Structures are given as C-alpha cells and as structure tokens.
Amino acid sequence: MIQVDQALSIIAENSCKMPIRKIKVTKSLGFILAEAIYSPMDMPPFRQSAMDGYAFTHSELQQFNVVSTSQAGDFSNKKIKQDQAIRIFTGAYVPDNLDTVVMQEHTTVKNKTVEITKMPARFANVRNKGEQIKENELVLENNTVITPAAIGFLACLGITEITVYAKPKVAIVVTGNELVKVGKKLPEGKIYESNSIMLESALQGIGIKKTEIFRVKDNLKATKRVLKSCLSTFDVVLVSGGISVGDYDFVKEALLSNGVEELFYKINQKPGKPLFFGKKDKTIVFALPGNPASTLTSFYIYVYPALKINMGFEVIHLPKIKRKINTQFENTSGKTLFLKGLYDDKKVTILESQSSAMLNTFAVANALIYLPYDVVNIEKDQEVMVVPLN
Amino acid sequence: MIQVDQALSIIAENSCKMPIRKIKVTKSLGFILAEAIYSPMDMPPFRQSAMDGYAFTHSELQQFNVVSTSQAGDFSNKKIKQDQAIRIFTGAYVPDNLDTVVMQEHTTVKNKTVEITKMPARFANVRNKGEQIKENELVLENNTVITPAAIGFLACLGITEITVYAKPKVAIVVTGNELVKVGKKLPEGKIYESNSIMLESALQGIGIKKTEIFRVKDNLKATKRVLKSCLSTFDVVLVSGGISVGDYDFVKEALLSNGVEELFYKINQKPGKPLFFGKKDKTIVFALPGNPASTLTSFYIYVYPALKINMGFEVIHLPKIKRKINTQFENTSGKTLFLKGLYDDKKVTILESQSSAMLNTFAVANALIYLPYDVVNIEKDQEVMVVPLN
Known part of the structure; x- marks a missing residue:
C-alpha cells in the first residue's frame, strides 16, 4: 500500500502525451498546441487608419480639398495631391502617398474643404503594416492552451488548421451482476448502474467526448474478453468495481x-483504497473502486491528472487552495482522507454523511477536503487543503 | 455614458431565465435544475451487506452452517435457520430473517462451517433499506448546478429525465465591408473576420452550442433585415462592430x-466604450465594439453574466480575486480599465501591448485586471482586482 503522493508520482511518470494531429481552428477550444505557430502574413496587412477622420500628406498646409472616401474594406491607390485629403474611417486603407490621419473632432468641414483645427504630428493615427505582427513572427508558442482569444488571434491571421495533441479515447468498463441499466425495471437485489454515466459526464466536463461504455457480469472469462478488446482499442481504460478482494x-x-503491468494497487486513503493503476503498451488502466463516491473521488484525484498529461497540459492537477476549516477534526484512521466539503471565500465546511456508497453529499459538495494521513488533530480555523470542483 | 457597475446592474435587471424544459440526465451536465427532484425509490432499495462476510441471525451462537451464497445482484428469501449463515458479499441482498453480517476477516471457515472469532454487534454491517434516501425524500433542490456527482446520484435512483432551464440560442452578427471569411484569399484593404469564430468558441466554453453566425455589409438596409430576423428567432443577439460613431x-x-429598446449605450471604460445593450420582448441584444480585444473583453464582463442568468445560474459573474500588482501604474484616463494580465498564486503582471485592435496579448493572458476609473495611482504591490479567465 502506497501513499497518495507516491501514487500521483507513479501516474505522472507513466502517462504520456497523445499523438499530435491537425484540427480545424474552429474546433480547437481547450486543445494544446503541439507545434509553435508563425504568422503567414503581416497584421495589419496594409497601412490602416486608427481613427475616423481625414488622411493627408503632412506639410505646412492646414486646408485640403476632400477628393474621395476610404471606408473600411475599400482599396484605391490613386495619387492624392499635396493639397488634397481623403475622408477615411477606422480600419480603412491609407493610400501609399498619404502619411497622416487627423481625427474628425479636430477638423471643420465646409463644402468639399476640410480645415485642420488641431494639427496632429506626422504619421499620427496610421497603423503601420505588420505593426501588430509581421509575417513569420511567432504567433503562439508550443504548448499554449487554445482559448477563445487564441482562436480569434489565429483566425485574424487567416490560419484555419493547427497541430494539437489528440484527446484520449476512453473506455468505461462497468462490472457487477447487481447492476441494471437506468430506465429498466429494477428486480429485487439489484441496483441502478450510475458510475458509467457519471464518469462519462466527468470526462465530458474536461472536454473528452470519445468514450464508450461496456457492461460486464462478475465472471472472469467475460471480464477478460471485454478488457482485452478495450486494451487494444482505447488510450485509457477506466474499470468501475470488481477490484476489492471479494x-x-x-x-x-x-x-x-x-498483460497489464501493475504499477500500483491500493492507496492509503479513504475513500478509494483499492485503486489499481496499470499500463499495457501505451494504454493506461485505472480500476476504480465501485462505490460511486469512491469512483468519483478517484477520478478527480488520479484519473484527471493522467488525462491532462495525455492532452498535453502542463498544469495537470485540479487547483488546490487553502481554507480555514470551521470545525475541529480528528483523523485517527492513519489514512489520507478526501472529504466532501463546501467552501467559500474564507472557510470550508465538512459535509455530513461521507459514505462512499452514495452520492447525496457529493452532489451538493463543491470541493474535496484533502487531509493527509499523518496529521491527526486539526483545530477549528486551522488552514486545510481544499480541491475546488466547480 | 455610465459606469461599469451601473451597466452590470442594468444587464442583471433586464436578463431573465430561459423557459424550462425536460432533458435526459445523460445530457444535463452544466444545466441548472428548474424543479426540485424527489426520490422515486428507497436507496438502497433493499437491506444490503456493507461487507464481504457472512450473514446470520444474531444470538448466542458463534458457529453456523453455511447453507448458501448471496452475491451482489442475487435475490433469495429462502428461510435461513438460527444455526445457519450465508456467505455474502458487499452490496448483496440480506435475506429478511437475517439481521447481522460479520466481516470475513473475523471468521474461520472449515468445510461448510463458519466460526465467528470476533462477534459484531447485532445489525452490524447491514445497510437498511432507504438508509441513504427514502422514497419521496428530496434528492436535489431547485437551482442546483448539475455536476457529474449529481448525474451519478440521479442515475442511481433510476431517474432518466429532469427539468432544467434551457440554454439560450445566440445569434452572432458580424458587420463590416472590410471583413473576409477565414480560408478565402485576402484582397487589398480587407482583413480576416475573426470575431464570429472567437465569440462562438467563448459561447462553447460556457456550454452554449446553439449559435448561428450572420455576416452583413456596412449598409443600413441589409443590417436592418438581418437584425429583424435574428430578433425574432434568437434569445440573445451579439452584434460585432458598427456601433461607434463613424x-x-x-x-x-x-x-x-x-423596435429594440436602448438600455444603455457607452460605458466609461477602456477597451469597449461604445457598448450597446438593449432588449426587444425577451430577446436581449449586445452590440459589441468590433476591435477583437474589445469584443472579447465585453463578452467576459457583460455578455457572460447575462447568459448565466438566462441559464438559471445564481453566481453569474466570472470570479474576482485579489492579487498584488508587480508594477506601479497610473490610470489618468478617468476610465475603468480592463487590462490583459498574467496572474499566479501571489501576484499579477500587466502584459505589454494592450491594443484593442489585436489579440496577441489576450491570447497569452490568463486574466483581466480590473482598475476602477476613480483610482489614479496604484502602487507596486498594491492589491488589485483580477478576473481569471482560465
């Protein structure tokens, strides 16, 4: 039996990034860039007005004939004379031989003549070509998380495809003769199977959609057959139940x-002691204890970081914050405890009913309280480690 | 022109919850319950063993004939005599006339006889019917956020459908003659249109998938026609660009x-001053400034809380945290600033290049730094408000 930290180290050492693949920028939210991206173009791609106003050639003149209009999207390089100006709008093309834009608030206009009432400096209000980014300059570094801002940035440079780490395909294998699929009639002695749906939604919550659920009876031959097929087809196999010593x-x-190599079995913790972690080729396997609250705690603490590594993240764990606990607590179990809790800005409360068999408490908790095995007495208002789940 | 807080109040007052609808539990992650849920059954649905061991009737006897086995999922109510026990496993049905389970570690077994070496108390290790939740007891309150734990809890009670607030259908209307769809060739004077893709991914990031993009030229008639149709079909209309005074x-x-009622136009802030918010019947409209960084800032600060209200959330804003700023800063603009920043556990850094025209900085920022208009001097290491975006 190992401690929580050892288990987390073993998971980190044995999980690896998924292969890279090209995907559309429009589908890339939450992926991690597997290759640095360089700009295919200058941005802005042309000299652009930064204001609504008038473009002209800076000289001693204060008054100009307005000869044409450049609206955003227009393009004309017709030569404009020294005593001429053009009406121009924000984002519009500034013709090559004009060097300055005066904002409209600093002009008076009569008929077709504009007079500048407050002369701007030469080159004012003109965004230069490539001022924001030049062709071949770095756009985003390798390992960047793709956010909405990154997607917008890529799109404005005309980039349509990027190379990212793939997301893992996850098999969820649920074992137990007592389990009945939700929606069917429940015979005596049976219960509804909820872990598969719960795990599938937890995976969905971190952006993993390629999942498949397998149900298997408590029978060695059937279990072997289903696992064999999952091990050869999926990147991650999550087994629920059937891992204690009955x-x-x-x-x-x-x-x-x-042929799965056992990397650890059993962690000095509650809930979720009989957790198994193993590997076959590149497929990692977690066999999670079947009690729903144990399953979900194990998912957040152990499966989550493995999946984050798979997807290329550098920050792999759920965040940990410190909060004052608002009751005295004694942990005489000698085990690391993960308790369902409710935290706010200042404190954290241990919720009643910590049973691992049921999800009542988990469903209203917003955090797990992480109490290490080697701290027995925790005073009221002492700071403890909290893993927020929202 | 109004201040940020006034704008946020007006948005909160004028946004409302979407209509309720029934959805499958398996598709309910991130939705908000619109009706309290009561349990359709007792859980556990029968008296259940909490251990692997032997079930028997508590008496003075210490030794029993093992007459049968109850595995999880089995069911038999065959009468078991006083001097008989059954082999039983965790989660298995405990026959009606047996009252106690002894864990296997506290027994010795020879042939078909089990001897109890450490006698448990009467009723030990038996989970009563309805111990976790009884039929008709409250499962989840109205307004609960559906998490993976909640999904598991509902599923284990055999619940397949729940009533939630619908998510809004959002129209994204992009205006501008200068805009070219990504993937096409870029003519002189034009730029790629990225706001629609960026807004779509930001919406996706908060679980809104029903979006449609409309592109319209800078032309009153076309703009009116597209908006008319959007206003009658969508719950929220986001317009990008075309809202300043050119x-x-x-x-x-x-x-x-x-027929859109103007609720505010222009906020004393940078970026994003010319933000428009209005309403027609139940459809709310944000006209966002077209500069990409202004668009996205406006989305996070103003559109996000409106959408959260639509979806039934009680916490509607992105979280705000405090961090020490690691440079001195002077805000002489008289405007509230939202600066792109990088924060960590302790401090926050203002990123270089805060241009609202480009997303370079936004793409690597992990927060917006919120500096109110009425604080001019900010000292190094002073605490400032930070809105994390990750």
Whole structure:
C-alpha cells in the first residue's frame, strides 16, 4: 500500500502525451498546441487608419480639398495631391502617398474643404503594416492552451488548421451482476448502474467526448474478453468495481492475464483504497473502486491528472487552495482522507454523511477536503487543503 | 455614458431565465435544475451487506452452517435457520430473517462451517433499506448546478429525465465591408473576420452550442433585415462592430428601427466604450465594439453574466480575486480599465501591448485586471482586482 503522493508520482511518470494531429481552428477550444505557430502574413496587412477622420500628406498646409472616401474594406491607390485629403474611417486603407490621419473632432468641414483645427504630428493615427505582427513572427508558442482569444488571434491571421495533441479515447468498463441499466425495471437485489454515466459526464466536463461504455457480469472469462478488446482499442481504460478482494472481484486477475503491468494497487486513503493503476503498451488502466463516491473521488484525484498529461497540459492537477476549516477534526484512521466539503471565500465546511456508497453529499459538495494521513488533530480555523470542483 | 457597475446592474435587471424544459440526465451536465427532484425509490432499495462476510441471525451462537451464497445482484428469501449463515458479499441482498453480517476477516471457515472469532454487534454491517434516501425524500433542490456527482446520484435512483432551464440560442452578427471569411484569399484593404469564430468558441466554453453566425455589409438596409430576423428567432443577439460613431456604423440605427429598446449605450471604460445593450420582448441584444480585444473583453464582463442568468445560474459573474500588482501604474484616463494580465498564486503582471485592435496579448493572458476609473495611482504591490479567465 502506497501513499497518495507516491501514487500521483507513479501516474505522472507513466502517462504520456497523445499523438499530435491537425484540427480545424474552429474546433480547437481547450486543445494544446503541439507545434509553435508563425504568422503567414503581416497584421495589419496594409497601412490602416486608427481613427475616423481625414488622411493627408503632412506639410505646412492646414486646408485640403476632400477628393474621395476610404471606408473600411475599400482599396484605391490613386495619387492624392499635396493639397488634397481623403475622408477615411477606422480600419480603412491609407493610400501609399498619404502619411497622416487627423481625427474628425479636430477638423471643420465646409463644402468639399476640410480645415485642420488641431494639427496632429506626422504619421499620427496610421497603423503601420505588420505593426501588430509581421509575417513569420511567432504567433503562439508550443504548448499554449487554445482559448477563445487564441482562436480569434489565429483566425485574424487567416490560419484555419493547427497541430494539437489528440484527446484520449476512453473506455468505461462497468462490472457487477447487481447492476441494471437506468430506465429498466429494477428486480429485487439489484441496483441502478450510475458510475458509467457519471464518469462519462466527468470526462465530458474536461472536454473528452470519445468514450464508450461496456457492461460486464462478475465472471472472469467475460471480464477478460471485454478488457482485452478495450486494451487494444482505447488510450485509457477506466474499470468501475470488481477490484476489492471479494471472491467475485475478477478485475485485477483479468487485467494481469491480459498483460497489464501493475504499477500500483491500493492507496492509503479513504475513500478509494483499492485503486489499481496499470499500463499495457501505451494504454493506461485505472480500476476504480465501485462505490460511486469512491469512483468519483478517484477520478478527480488520479484519473484527471493522467488525462491532462495525455492532452498535453502542463498544469495537470485540479487547483488546490487553502481554507480555514470551521470545525475541529480528528483523523485517527492513519489514512489520507478526501472529504466532501463546501467552501467559500474564507472557510470550508465538512459535509455530513461521507459514505462512499452514495452520492447525496457529493452532489451538493463543491470541493474535496484533502487531509493527509499523518496529521491527526486539526483545530477549528486551522488552514486545510481544499480541491475546488466547480 | 455610465459606469461599469451601473451597466452590470442594468444587464442583471433586464436578463431573465430561459423557459424550462425536460432533458435526459445523460445530457444535463452544466444545466441548472428548474424543479426540485424527489426520490422515486428507497436507496438502497433493499437491506444490503456493507461487507464481504457472512450473514446470520444474531444470538448466542458463534458457529453456523453455511447453507448458501448471496452475491451482489442475487435475490433469495429462502428461510435461513438460527444455526445457519450465508456467505455474502458487499452490496448483496440480506435475506429478511437475517439481521447481522460479520466481516470475513473475523471468521474461520472449515468445510461448510463458519466460526465467528470476533462477534459484531447485532445489525452490524447491514445497510437498511432507504438508509441513504427514502422514497419521496428530496434528492436535489431547485437551482442546483448539475455536476457529474449529481448525474451519478440521479442515475442511481433510476431517474432518466429532469427539468432544467434551457440554454439560450445566440445569434452572432458580424458587420463590416472590410471583413473576409477565414480560408478565402485576402484582397487589398480587407482583413480576416475573426470575431464570429472567437465569440462562438467563448459561447462553447460556457456550454452554449446553439449559435448561428450572420455576416452583413456596412449598409443600413441589409443590417436592418438581418437584425429583424435574428430578433425574432434568437434569445440573445451579439452584434460585432458598427456601433461607434463613424458614418458607416449603422448598427444602432438598425436596432432602434427594429423596435429594440436602448438600455444603455457607452460605458466609461477602456477597451469597449461604445457598448450597446438593449432588449426587444425577451430577446436581449449586445452590440459589441468590433476591435477583437474589445469584443472579447465585453463578452467576459457583460455578455457572460447575462447568459448565466438566462441559464438559471445564481453566481453569474466570472470570479474576482485579489492579487498584488508587480508594477506601479497610473490610470489618468478617468476610465475603468480592463487590462490583459498574467496572474499566479501571489501576484499579477500587466502584459505589454494592450491594443484593442489585436489579440496577441489576450491570447497569452490568463486574466483581466480590473482598475476602477476613480483610482489614479496604484502602487507596486498594491492589491488589485483580477478576473481569471482560465
């Protein structure tokens, strides 16, 4: 049995980035760039007015004949004489032989003549070609998280495709003769199977949509067969249940006989002690304890960072913050505890009913409180580690 | 011209929750419950063993004949005599006339006889029917955010559908003769249109997928026609560009002539001063300044809370945190500033290049720094308000 930190290290060492692939910029939110991007063009691509006003050639003249108009999107390089100006709008093309734009608030206009009442400096209000970014300059570094701003930036440079780390395909294997699919009638002795739906939504919450659910009875042969196929087709296999030491818990045996290397089994923690982590080729496997609250706690603490590594993230764990606990607490279990809690700006409260069999508390919690195995007495108002889940 | 806080109040007063609708639990992540949910069943639905061990009737006997096995999912109510026990596993049905389960670690078994070496209390290790939740008890309150835990909880109670607030359908209307769709060749004087893609991904980031993009030239008639159709079909209309005071900015006129009530126009801020907010019937309209960084800042500060209200959230703003600023700063503009910044655990840095025309900085920022108009001098290491964007 290992401690939480050892388990997290082993997971980090044995998880790796997914292969890279090209995707459309419009579909890239939340992906991680696998290659630096350089600009295919100057931006702005031409000399651009930064104001609504008049463009002219800076000289001693204060008065100009307005001979044409350049609206955003227009293009004309007709030569404009020294005593001429053009009406121009923000974002519009500034003809090559004009060097200055005066904002309209600093002019008076009569008929077709504009008089400048406050003369700007030469070159004022003209954005130069490539002023923001030049062709071949770095746009985004490797390993950048693609945000809406990054998508906008790429799009304005005309970039339509980028190279990112793929997201893993995840198999969810649910074991247990007692489990009935939600929506069906519940016979005596059975319960509804909820872990697959819960895990699928937790995966969806971190942007992983390629998931498939497999249901298998408590039977070694069936378990082996399903796992064999999952191990060869998926990047990550999450097994729910069948991993403690009851006579009918076949998952570990089925994994090992399929050539999965055991990297750890059992963590000194509650809930979720009988957690198994292993690997076959590039596929990683988590066998999660079947009690729903244990399953979900294990997901957030252990599966989440592995998936983040797969997707190319550098920050792989859920954030940890410190909050004052608002009750005294004694941890005499010798185990690291992950308690369902409610936190706000200042403090955190341990919720009642920490049963790992049910999700009542988890459904209203907004955090896990992380109490290490080696701290027995926690005073009221002492700062503790909190993992926000919202 | 109004201040930021006034604008936010007006938005909150004029945004309302979307109509309710029934959706599948499996598709409900991130929705808000519009009706409290009561349990359709007892959970556990039967008396359940909490351990792998032996079930028996508590008496003075210490030794029992093991007559059958109850695995999770099995069901039998065959009468078990006083001197008999059954082999039982975690989660399995406990027959009606047995009252106690002893964990296997506290027994020795020979042939078909189990001897209890450490006698548990009567009723030990048996989870009662309805112990976690009883039929008709409250499962989740109205206004609960549906998390993976909530989905698991609902599923384990056999609930397949819930009533939530719908998500808004959002129209994105992009104006500007200068704009060319990404992927096409860029003629002189034109630039690529990136705001629609950026806004679409920002909407996607908060779970809104029902979006449609409309592109319109700088022309009053076309703008009026497109807006008219959007106002009658969408819950929220986001217009990008065409809202400042240039001769070719037709958006405001087109909105008003379509019966949109102006709720505010122009905020004392930078970037994003010429922001328009209005309403027609239940459709709200934001006309966002067209410069990409202004558009996105306006989205995060003003559009985001309106959408959150639409979706039924009680917490509607992006979180605000405090960080020490690591340079002295003077805000002599008299305007509230939203600066692109990088924050970490302790401090925040103002990024170079705050131009509203480009997204270079925004693409690498992880926060907006919120500096109110009425604070001129900000000392190094003074705490400032930061809006994290990650």
